Amino acid sequence: MLTQDFCSRIFADFWSANYWPPSSPDLNSLDFAVWGFLEKETNSTPHPNVDSLKACNAAAWANMSTDFIKKSCAAFRHRVDTVIEAKGDYI
Numbered sequence: 001m002l003t004q005d006f007c008s009r010i011f012a013d014f015w016s017a018n019y020w021p022p023s024s025p026d027l028n029s030l031d032f033a034v035w036g037f038l039e040k041e042t043n044s045t046p047h048p049n050v051d052s053l054k055a056c057n058a059a060a061w062a063n064m065s066t067d068f069i070k071k072s073c074a075a076f077r078h079r080v081d082t083v084i085e086a087k088g089d090y091i
Contacts, residue, residue: 034064034072
């Protein structure tokens with residue numbers, strides 16, 4: 001807390017860690033849908049090097065269906081509405 005106190009005294013526009021909640025898993029569609037899809041597609045077999053993993057990841061990203069993206073966005077909108085109903089609390 002010493003660093004936070006120091007920064008709030010020195011910097012007029014300083015935002016403390018308490019200004020907003022930490023990254024809410026409820027409002028991060030990448031954590032649930034997209035990363036899960038990419039992990040499944042890219043980690044099914046071991047990669048001999050980083051370049052191989054990057055290429056596999058790029059291919060999986062490029063082959064992600066429009067329908068999957070639309071469904072992920074629709075689910076995200078539902079979570080936003082639910083968090084609003086919960087007045088910003090986790091759901």
